[in-house]
Amino acid sequence: MLAANWHGPKDIRLEELPDPIEPTGEDVLVEVSWCGICGTDLHEYLAGPIFIPPHVDEVVLGHEFSARVVAIGDQVDSVAIGDRVVVIPHRVCRECHFCRRLMFQHCRNLQLIGYTRNGAFARFTIARQDQLVVLPAEIPEEFGALVEPLAVTFHGMRQPGVELGADITIIGAGPIGLSAVATAKAAGLGRIYVVEMLPQRAAIARAMGADEVLDPRDVEPLAAIRELTGGEGTSVTMECVGREETMDLAIQAARPGGLVLLAGITESPSDVDLNAAVRDEKEIRGCIGYFDGEFGAVIELLASGRLDPAPMITHKLELDRIVADGFELLVRDRDSCIKVLVSPS
Amino acid sequence: MTCTEIRLTDAGLEAARIEQPSPGPGEVVVATRAAIVGPTDLEAPNNRVICGEFSGEIIDVGPGVDRGMIGTAVAVLGFRPGGTCDRCLDGASTACSDLQLRGDSIDGGLANAVLVGAHEVLPLPAGLGCEAAALMHRLARALRAIRRSTGRPGDHVAVLGGGPLALATSLVSLSAGFGRTAFVHDHARCRDAVASNGARAVAPPGNGAGWDELRTWLGGYGPDVVFECGGTPESRLAAIDLTRPAGSVVLVADDATRVPMDINLLVMGDKRVQGARVYTAGEARATLELMARSRIKVSALIGETVEVNAFLAAARNGSLQSRLAGCEATIVRWPRDTAVGA
Ligand SMILES: [Zn+2]
Ligand SMILES: [Zn+2]
Ligand SMILES: [Zn+2]
Numbered sequence: 001m002l003a004a005n006w007h008g009p010k011d012i013r014l015e016e017l018p019d020p021i022e023p024t025g026e027d028v029l030v031e032v033s034w035c036g037i038c039g040t041d042l043h044e045y046l047a048g049p050i051f052i053p054p055h056v057d058e059v060v061l062g063h064e065f066s067a068r069v070v071a072i073g074d075q076v077d078s079v080a081i082g083d084r085v086v087v088i089p090h091r092v093c094r095e096c097h098f099c100r101r102l103m104f105q106h107c108r109n110l111q112l113i114g115y116t117r118n119g120a121f122a123r124f125t126i127a128r129q130d131q132l133v134v135l136p137a138e139i140p141e142e143f144g145a146l147v148e149p150l151a152v153t154f155h156g157m158r159q160p161g162v163e164l165g166a167d168i169t170i171i172g173a174g175p176i177g178l179s180a181v182a183t184a185k186a187a188g189l190g191r192i193y194v195v196e197m198l199p200q201r202a203a204i205a206r207a208m209g210a211d212e213v214l215d216p217r218d219v220e221p222l223a224a225i226r227e228l229t230g231g232e233g234t235s236v237t238m239e240c241v242g243r244e245e246t247m248d249l250a251i252q253a254a255r256p257g258g259l260v261l262l263a264g265i266t267e268s269p270s271d272v273d274l275n276a277a278v279r280d281e282k283e284i285r286g287c288i289g290y291f292d293g294e295f296g297a298v299i300e301l302l303a304s305g306r307l308d309p310a311p312m313i314t315h316k317l318e319l320d321r322i323v324a325d326g327f328e329l330l331v332r333d334r335d336s337c338i339k340v341l342v343s344p345s
Numbered sequence: 346m347t348c349t350e351i352r353l354t355d356a357g358l359e360a361a362r363i364e365q366p367s368p369g370p371g372e373v374v375v376a377t378r379a380a381i382v383g384p385t386d387l388e389a390p391n392n393r394v395i396c397g398e399f400s401g402e403i404i405d406v407g408p409g410v411d412r413g414m415i416g417t418a419v420a421v422l423g424f425r426p427g428g429t430c431d432r433c434l435d436g437a438s439t440a441c442s443d444l445q446l447r448g449d450s451i452d453g454g455l456a457n458a459v460l461v462g463a464h465e466v467l468p469l470p471a472g473l474g475c476e477a478a479a480l481m482h483r484l485a486r487a488l489r490a491i492r493r494s495t496g497r498p499g500d501h502v503a504v505l506g507g508g509p510l511a512l513a514t515s516l517v518s519l520s521a522g523f524g525r526t527a528f529v530h531d532h533a534r535c536r537d538a539v540a541s542n543g544a545r546a547v548a549p550p551g552n553g554a555g556w557d558e559l560r561t562w563l564g565g566y567g568p569d570v571v572f573e574c575g576g577t578p579e580s581r582l583a584a585i586d587l588t589r590p591a592g593s594v595v596l597v598a599d600d601a602t603r604v605p606m607d608i609n610l611l612v613m614g615d616k617r618v619q620g621a622r623v624y625t626a627g628e629a630r631a632t633l634e635l636m637a638r639s640r641i642k643v644s645a646l647i648g649e650t651v652e653v654n655a656f657l658a659a660a661r662n663g664s665l666q667s668r669l670a671g672c673e674a675t676i677v678r679w680p681r682d683t684a685v686g687a
Pocket of ligand 3: 532
């Protein structure tokens with residue numbers, strides 16, 4: 001099968017790899033329908049290995065995907081051949097300290113499709129049955145590939161302190177920022193403010209439900225948010241960029257007693273003002289990953305039409321164009337390129 | 346009737362005679378019987394009556410206040426919310442944008458006639474004296490930190506950092522039904538006091554192996570909650586690092602200077618940082634109840650007790666500063682009918 005195989009920074013090769021062997025036990029062989037290029041895939045392409053373990057010489061990337069079941073192991077009882085599925089990239093050990101406490105995202109023996117195991121930029125990949133969530137017929141498979149990034153921000157919207165009707169500031173309108181807009185709207189938040197300077201991203205944020213998009217080149221975002229909220233700041237802020245200045249903005253733009261969700265990863269140590277936690281009782285929370293059950297919840301919201309991620313899909317390609325028209329496009333054109341979906345089949 | 350209040354001026358602490366204030370509607374006059382003096386009181390703004398932590402006896406009430414309250418022993422909230430900001434109107438005045446702290450942004454309680462609102466005083470439960478009750482403010486801050494945290498009975502916790510709040514938080518945490526409690530603190534005397542009440546008390550580990558050992562003892566991957574009381578950048582970083590994945594850090598201390606730190610520890614570790622500054626009246630009441638029932642071991646928090654005239658003498662002869670250094674509280678007693686500065 002054709003696969004996009006990572007060998008090192010700037011070295012993703014389109015290679016013919018052997019098809020995976022027939023699945024055994026609880027394993028399931030799936031044929032990939034659509035797989036999105038994630039921001040972390042781009043980081044692996046430009047500067048990896050980051051999430052790829054250092055001892056791994058080569059691995060097929062791709063972890064945001066929908067697929068069809070083509071073969072099952074002898075102990076599989078939750079899916080059948082032909083099912084359309086979304087795959088949770090975490091393959092947990094089910095035995096460690098954290099797994100026994102149902103905190104699967106902190107599994108000490110975590111394996112990740114697309115980082116530690118071959119991923120979905122290939123025609124076939126293997127998952128265990130507990131990684132599969134069935135996709136109802138009414139949801140297009142393109143949307144299935146967006147369930148993973150939507151689950152990241154949906155996890156944020158389920159945190160205590162994010163309340164019905166509350167206002168939110170979302171900093172950055174890249175894939176995670178736009179997922180935050182969509183999930184905030186679906187979760188019943190009130191006014192949604194977005195800080196973004198790139199014009200097409202700003203336009204998509206508006207199309208997806210942002211009430212106001214602030215361009216930091218036109219206005220001082222903190223002053224603008226305070227003015228829009230009667231001087232207080234918003235109840236929730238979510239940082240989706242991963243820079244020191246925007247983390248500080250997220251903390252400052254939250255009202256006293258508010259919640260700050262940090263979804264961006266910084267590239268270097270950052271001087272972030274935690275004093276606001278004491279002074280103004282703001283809560284500052286890391287927001288990464290999701291619970292398995294949140295995949296199902298996102299799928300329900302997609303099925304009911306309350307979550308519409310369509311404007312995020314800006315490009316669709318065949319696998320053989322993934323480097324030149326996928327990764328390189330994301331480097332070249334950050335503004336117009338949000339989510340690139342790749343079809344390997 | 347003339348009264349006395351003790352203000353910090355350019356010339357040092359001065360006892361000034363005042364007319365006893367007459368309370369307006371909804372106000373009471375408290376004669377302070379016990380007040381806590383710490384190093385920050387000697388850094389108060391000029392001409393401020395010092396001491397944010399005090400308790401006393403109601404000696405007069407204004408219109409609309411039950412006259413039966415006269416003679417009641419009370420603790421006084423150590424702060425005053427503005428009452429008009431959105432947070433206050435939401436009933437969340439602990440996060441008030443215009444919060445004033447007694448002995449700092451408004452006058453404190455080292456006086457034998459202090460004018461406060463009737464809603465700012467809390468009658469002491471039976472069995473609790475004024476000296477212990479003066480500790481309510483720091484203990485209620487600790488109680489709020491614990492209530493706001495994700496920590497539940499049975500969880501493992503650690504209290505990090507130096508200072509009076511560290512001592513207070515560790516003692517309150519020992520009444521919360523937590524599993525294992527570790528107290529990481531510089532002073533041997535404070536460690537002994539907390540260890541004798543059931544925590545494991547250790548000096549800050551000098552190396553990674555020492556922290557790992559502590560992490561292992563606290564449930565394998567670190568404590569569920571770390572209460573960070575030191576307020577130094579190093580202590581904050583250690584707290585975020587020590588807490589387990591998806592655990593929480595509660596900052597109980599006041600502002601720390603900013604320093605570059607790896608905020609990814611927080612994001613990648615799925616951890617949270619919360620903070621507590623003051624407390625609600627209900628939390629103050631709950632604290633007083635726990636104190637009255639000896640569920641919080643107050644004695645470990647009290648260092649020296651000094652009578653008000655001896656305190657003023659020490660301030661004049663320059664021996665005061667060194668006596669305020671430790672984590673235990675220095676309590677100034679102001680017995681009824683004491684002639685001050687005479
Ligand atoms: Zn595990
Ligand atoms: Zn207020
Ligand atoms: Zn000490």
